[in-house]
Structure formats: structure tokens, C-alpha cells
Amino acid sequence: MITITRIQAWAFRSPTKKPVATSFGVMHDRPAVLVRVEDQDGAFGWGEIWANWPAAGAEHRLRLLEMDVAHLVLGVEFASPTDFFYKLDAQTRVRAVQCGEVGPFAQVIAGLDIALWDLAARREGVPLRRLIREDAPDTVPAYASGIQIFAADDLMLRARNDGHHRFKLKVGFDMAADVGAVHRIQSELAQNEFIACDANQAWSLEQAKAFLNGIKGVPLHWLEEPLPVFHDNVEWQSLADYAGVALAGGEKIIGDADLAP
Structure with missing residues (x-):
């Protein structure tokens, strides 16, 4: 069982030397929101909350985690990361629809989900890929x-x-x-x-x-x-x-x- 006792999160912005143009807009920096969770035994894991758009997305996701999601997680016992994901998704679904922010809520939940899987792998002492799939390859092609x-x-x-x-x-x-x-x-x-x-x-x-x-x-x-x-x-x-x-x-x-x- 996993009981989350601490959540920390940070919003970062890295300025780009040249703006990054996409078909729908221009990015003047590269934002990131990192989240760290810790359980009752001191085990921890890291996740990332997607936040590259809109321009104010990083700070918004951070506040969403702080004010709307964290209290649903802290001190609650979960059987597994999968159990955590489905419970939190169900708890926030109406709230997300009510404010028209299904995507931002999903992104916050996904960041926490990543962190819990990382925590679970660290507790087992195995790489995350091996926890998910025993025969996972050691390398994958990158582009x-x-x-x-x-x-x-x-x-x-x-x-x-x-x-x-x-x-x-x-x-x-x-x-x-x-x-x-x-x-x-x-x-x-x-x-x-x-x-x-x-x-x-x-x-x-x-x-x-x-x-x-x-x-x-x-x-x-x-x-x-x-x-x-x-x-x-x-x-x-x-x-x-x-x-x-x-x-x-x-x-x-x-x-x-x-x-x-």
C-alpha cells in the first residue's frame, strides 16, 4: 500500500535563444513543472506535469495541483499507482468538466501518476521499465x-x-x-x-x-x-x-x- 505524506512541486522556465514557432503559436521559453511525492516510509518519486501551452500554463498547473488536487491525495492510502490514477480521475472528473479544464486536470494527475510509478520502482529497487514490463529493452531509438x-x-x-x-x-x-x-x-x-x-x-x-x-x-x-x-x-x-x-x-x-x- 502507498500513502502519500508529502507533495512538492516547482515551475521552471528556460528562456530560448530563438523563439520556437509552431503552427498554432510561438514559445519564448521552455516551461516545465516537476513534482516530487513522498510516502509514509520516506520513499519518493519524481514526475512532470505537461505545461508548454498556454503561455501561463506552468504556473496554472502548479496552482491547480496546490489548490484543487493535493488535498485529495495527501494521507490517502492507495493499493498501487494504477489504483491511485483511477481513483483520482474519478474524484476530479466533475470538477474538471465544471470549469472546462479537462486537459489541465488530466495533466496534473498524469504528473502525479508518473511520480507514483517512479516511487513504486524505487521501493522495489528496479528500473521503472522493469517494474512495468520485465522484458523491457535497455535502449530505444531517439529522434x-x-x-x-x-x-x-x-x-x-x-x-x-x-x-x-x-x-x-x-x-x-x-x-x-x-x-x-x-x-x-x-x-x-x-x-x-x-x-x-x-x-x-x-x-x-x-x-x-x-x-x-x-x-x-x-x-x-x-x-x-x-x-x-x-x-x-x-x-x-x-x-x-x-x-x-x-x-x-x-x-x-x-x-x-x-x-x-
Whole structure:
């Protein structure tokens, strides 16, 4: 059993040398909210609460944890991290809907969930991946993300110097410029390198198909968030049937039902 006796959290902001542009806005710093939980025996774990948007998101999530969620957790006994997650989700569901903040509440709960899993692994004396799955691999491939397509040359060079040979490009700005840049970047890749693209929900179905037509012949590893998450499944299926490339679209989905195939 786990009884949380202490919760600590911090909001951080790291200024960026250059603003990070996405299809939906510009980030002038990189925020993070870290949370530490401790149980009745002094075991502890760390988690992170997603907070990169809106601009005031980090401080808002911190206050949400402090004023609306922490009292539901402190001193309460849970059988496991899984038990914790479902109980806290049920306790906050009406409150989250009442204020139209399903996402922020889910993010706070997720940060605590991460911390409890970390705590549980530390108590067992095993790496977290082994607690979740005994045959979990020791390494997984990584890729360089957050590469704005109009600054790709410089950002990809830096990523290469850090050892990356997989790159995800941010698109969804100017269609013709995006398409032209994808072709040029692909033509300059080394044999062991590949690219993926992330549109950050920028396009309609017609625009997404236009992009795919424009980059025909480019062996794109995947296309991420070409459509907004709230577009219906018929449009997503239409694009999947049309694409000829793997689509990633689950990042913003809320709830088990919408994740079902």
C-alpha cells in the first residue's frame, strides 16, 4: 500500500535563444513543472506535469495541483499507482468538466501518476521499465524534435553533432515552402538518416492531402497531427487510406474510448 505524506512541486522556465514557432503559436521559453511525492516510509518519486501551452500554463498547473488536487491525495492510502490514477480521475472528473479544464486536470494527475510509478520502482529497487514490463529493452531509438522547417539546416546540424540521425520537422506554416523544404532536406540526408513531419493539428483534410501530394516520393517516416484531434474518425480514416505513410494522431486524445481502434 502507498500513502502519500508529502507533495512538492516547482515551475521552471528556460528562456530560448530563438523563439520556437509552431503552427498554432510561438514559445519564448521552455516551461516545465516537476513534482516530487513522498510516502509514509520516506520513499519518493519524481514526475512532470505537461505545461508548454498556454503561455501561463506552468504556473496554472502548479496552482491547480496546490489548490484543487493535493488535498485529495495527501494521507490517502492507495493499493498501487494504477489504483491511485483511477481513483483520482474519478474524484476530479466533475470538477474538471465544471470549469472546462479537462486537459489541465488530466495533466496534473498524469504528473502525479508518473511520480507514483517512479516511487513504486524505487521501493522495489528496479528500473521503472522493469517494474512495468520485465522484458523491457535497455535502449530505444531517439529522434531530434522541435525542428522548425525554416531553420532546419542549423537545427539539424546541431542535432547531428549530438549524435542524432532521425529528425522531426515542424510543418504547417506555408504549404509551398514546407513542401519545397521537405524535398530539399530529404535530398541532403545521409543513408542512415530519416525525417518525419509534425503539423501540430494545422490542416484541414484537403490541406493534409495537398501536403501529401506535394511530398510524393519522399520516404517520410511518419506524419504527426496532420488534422486537429477533434476532427471525426471518418476524416482520419480517409486520410489514413489516402496517405501511404504512417499517421500519428493520439497525442491530444482524451479518454479510453477515443483511443480505441
